[in-house]
Amino acid sequence: MRIILNIWRQKNASSPGKMVRYELDNVNEHMSFLEMLDVLNEELTRRGEDPVTFEHDCREGICGCCGFMINGIPHGPERGTTVCQLHMRHFRDGEELWLEPFRAKAFPVIKDLMVDRSAFDRIISSGGYISINTGSAPEANSIPVKKQDADRAMDAAACIGCGACVAACPNASASLFVAAKIAHLGLLPQGEPERDRRAIRMVLKMTDEGFGYCTNTGECEAICPKGVKIENIARMHRDFTRAVALFREEAKVGGTG
Numbered sequence: 216m217r218i219i220l221n222i223w224r225q226k227n228a229s230s231p232g233k234m235v236r237y238e239l240d241n242v243n244e245h246m247s248f249l250e251m252l253d254v255l256n257e258e259l260t261r262r263g264e265d266p267v268t269f270e271h272d273c274r275e276g277i278c279g280c281c282g283f284m285i286n287g288i289p290h291g292p293e294r295g296t297t298v299c300q301l302h303m304r305h306f307r308d309g310e311e312l313w314l315e316p317f318r319a320k321a322f323p324v325i326k327d328l329m330v331d332r333s334a335f336d337r338i339i340s341s342g343g344y345i346s347i348n349t350g351s352a353p354e355a356n357s358i359p360v361k362k363q364d365a366d367r368a369m370d371a372a373a374c375i376g377c378g379a380c381v382a383a384c385p386n387a388s389a390s391l392f393v394a395a396k397i398a399h400l401g402l403l404p405q406g407e408p409e410r411d412r413r414a415i416r417m418v419l420k421m422t423d424e425g426f427g428y429c430t431n432t433g434e435c436e437a438i439c440p441k442g443v444k445i446e447n448i449a450r451m452h453r454d455f456t457r458a459v460a461l462f463r464e465e466a467k468v469g470g471t472g
């Protein structure tokens with residue numbers, strides 16, 4: 216099949232970028248979107264031109280590396296699909312597509328379609344972990360967890376940190392990502408002792424990194440390739456508000472002796 220690509224080419228964060236048009240005549244409908252870009256890059260390399268930079272690793276929808284805008288949609292038009300799992304059969308012969316990097320102040324462009332998402336790593340480092348050594352996998356029933364909580368934690372743990380929620384949000388908020396990480400740990404007994412501190416640190420770090428505020432537009436949930444639910448954001452706000460109140464009370468007690 217034939218595909219026309221308009222791809223954002225940008226040398227680095229400080230250079231201006233522009234759309235460059237490419238035409239591919241030999242696209243197999245069974246190729247994944249990234250395999251189609253591999254074909255383009257082989258062609259560009261043969262012609263002595265600079266190949267298009269895009270990020271990828273697992274190509275199985277689990278690492279969260281890939282992800283850019285296809286016709287203004289993070290990860291493209293198929294719901295619940297990462298760009299590495301998107302196949303060319305979902306496009307028409309002769310279709311024209313526009314490929315751009317995720318747009319957010321906190322995700323500066325590294326090159327072409329690749330952005331720097333290390334702000335996510337810094338948010339995780341600020342509190343998205345359990346400090347104690349929890350040892351090897353325990354017997355399934357040695358620490359009872361309510362089925363409802365285990366299911367919610369598992370659903371939140373599905374977040375692969377791709378950043379599509381940020382790119383889809385008109386405020387470039389990272390709330391769905393941060394909320395998923397907070398819920399995943401906070402719903403399990405091992406994560407409970409640090410729940411308050413974790414919520415405060417991660418929410419403050421998110422703002423610090425330049426992400427916007429959540430205004431409940433719901434674009435994040437609609438676009439998330441892993442179906443992470445916006446209810447996690449409500450939970451994050453509850454945890455954060457409760458934690459701030461608790462720490463304020465503690466500070467008061469400390470202050471008055």
Ligand code: SF4
Nearest residue numbers: 374375377378380439
């Ligand atoms: S919440 Fe969804 S869209 Fe956001 S980073 Fe996680 S997997 Fe990606």
Ligand code: FES
Nearest residue numbers: 274278279281299
């Ligand atoms: S390359 Fe790993 S999720 Fe797409």
